Amino acid sequence: MSTFEVKTQAEIDALSLNASAKGRAYFNDTDGSIVAWDGTAWRGYLSDGVSGNALSLEFDGGDRLDTTYSGLGNALSISFWMKSSDLTEYSIFFDSNNESFNLWRPPGQDTAGNVFWMPTYRTGSGINQNDPNRTQGGTVLYTRFSSHDAAYTAGSSNSFCDGTWHHVVVTLANEDVDGTTTSRYIMYKDGEEFVNQLCTTDNGWTNNNPYSGGSGLSPYTIGGSTNSSTLYYNGYLDQIAFFQTALTPTDVTNIYNNGNGGNLPNLGFEPEAYYKVGHFSDTIADGTPASAGNDIGTVADYSENVRHASQTTVILKPNYIEDTPWH
Amino acid sequence: MKKYILYSTQEEWNASNDAMNTLFGLPDSNGNERYAEMAQVSNPDHADYGKYIFPITTRGNYVTINEFNVSDMVEFDPEWTSDELI
Numbered sequence: 001m002s003t004f005e006v007k008t009q010a011e012i013d014a015l016s017l018n019a020s021a022k023g024r025a026y027f028n029d030t031d032g033s034i035v036a037w038d039g040t041a042w043r044g045y046l047s048d049g050v051s052g053n054a055l056s057l058e059f060d061g062g063d064r065l066d067t068t069y070s071g072l073g074n075a076l077s078i079s080f081w082m083k084s085s086d087l088t089e090y091s092i093f094f095d096s097n098n099e100s101f102n103l104w105r106p107p108g109q110d111t112a113g114n115v116f117w118m119p120t121y122r123t124g125s126g127i128n129q130n131d132p133n134r135t136q137g138g139t140v141l142y143t144r145f146s147s148h149d150a151a152y153t154a155g156s157s158n159s160f161c162d163g164t165w166h167h168v169v170v171t172l173a174n175e176d177v178d179g180t181t182t183s184r185y186i187m188y189k190d191g192e193e194f195v196n197q198l199c200t201t202d203n204g205w206t207n208n209n210p211y212s213g214g215s216g217l218s219p220y221t222i223g224g225s226t227n228s229s230t231l232y233y234n235g236y237l238d239q240i241a242f243f244q245t246a247l248t249p250t251d252v253t254n255i256y257n258n259g260n261g262g263n264l265p266n267l268g269f270e271p272e273a274y275y276k277v278g279h280f281s282d283t284i285a286d287g288t289p290a291s292a293g294n295d296i297g298t299v300a301d302y303s304e305n306v307r308h309a310s311q312t313t314v315i316l317k318p319n320y321i322e323d324t325p326w327h
Numbered sequence: 328m329k330k331y332i333l334y335s336t337q338e339e340w341n342a343s344n345d346a347m348n349t350l351f352g353l354p355d356s357n358g359n360e361r362y363a364e365m366a367q368v369s370n371p372d373h374a375d376y377g378k379y380i381f382p383i384t385t386r387g388n389y390v391t392i393n394e395f396n397v398s399d400m401v402e403f404d405p406e407w408t409s410d411e412l413i
Contacts, residue, residue: 060329061328062403284388285357285359285389286388287356294388295387295389297357310358312358312360313360313363314351314361314362314363314388314389315329315362316363317387317388317389319387
């Protein structure tokens with residue numbers, strides 16, 4: 001019976017292997033994984049079939065991750081974990097250069113200190129940020145984020161930027177309403193439905209056009225936009241997954257309960273792009289394996305589509321940080 | 328967090344960016360193409376409207392804060408932009 005040589009993470013990190021050592025493998029006694037050297041980087045597998053890592057991405061308010069995934073189809077979902085204590089105005093979470101689905105935090109806040117989580121999609125079919133009705137009478141016209149206003153953040157169920165990890169899912173899908181096709185936008189926070197509304201002018205959207213993805217759209221950017229050089233997210237992101245379908249409440253609960261340190265394909269999901277962040281094939285800027293405190297090189301896509309993400313402008317690179325929703 | 332220098336001319340911005348490209352050997356074989364992308368203060372109501380925004384890194388693998396005069400640096404100003412996504 002063959003066995004793997006046992007080494008600690010520190011001992012593995014201290015190894016200096018080159019291409020000729022391809023195929024060498026060890027049992028990592030620190031985290032229980034099996035790691036194999038592919039000639040340039042370590043690839044690893046956990047013995048229980050669940051994979052995870054200790055790294056997330058830190059965006060410093062001036063960073064942007066560029067994916068190679070464009071919105072497809074007439075439905076979408078984005079699932080991710082976020083941790084932020086200061087969502088500055090115009091924080092962009094996801095953008096596809098105004099041609100697909102954007103998610104961002106526009107300027108302004110209402111008298112209660114709420115700020116807004118702004119979904120827009122294809123050709124401006126978004127909520128009108130200048131619509132005065134958005135702050136009307138406490139009605140949730142749009143999804144609301146708490147600001148860094150301490151008075152509102154304290155104990156608020158709407159608080160997203162409280163310095164702790166939150167799981168967020170947004171879905172967009174078309175449905176027939178009285179013979180007219182329109183879109184429904186749903187947002188979930190920590191597994192629970194947070195906003196559910198039809199994207200119509202009655203609900204503050206600029207028009208009633210249904211969402212329509214398609215080929216040829218600009219690839220998604222994360223944490224910033226190619227459309228703006230100054231609108232950036234400030235905080236951590238982890239386990240970012242794009243889907244071409246609208247996840248159901250059961251799906252969202254499943255991911256929230258099992259997907260943080262797990263593997264979405266193992267849970268039966270088929271994401272279009274899946275950035276686990278800091279996992280085995282991820283690299284830092286010099287091409288070596290991902291490690292805390294270093295700028296990204298390639299953030300690997302763990303879907304079957306292999307749509308890796310990166311940033312070729314060094315000033316815009318987010319960095320890996322040792323902080324995840326489950327550590 | 329990053330710091331920033333506001334240059335009045337594109338030539339000044341390019342000179343600093345070229346210097347940082349040289350410092351870090353960019354572009355390199357790992358797919359890193361450039362130090363920064365040019366940006367301008369786009370809010371016409373801002374006192375620095377039209378100036379070129381040059382970012383300075385304070386941490387990570389490409390730290391540049393020691394390459395410039397601290398007295399020239401400013402903090403990020405969300406009023407620089409008048410950009411809207413919709």
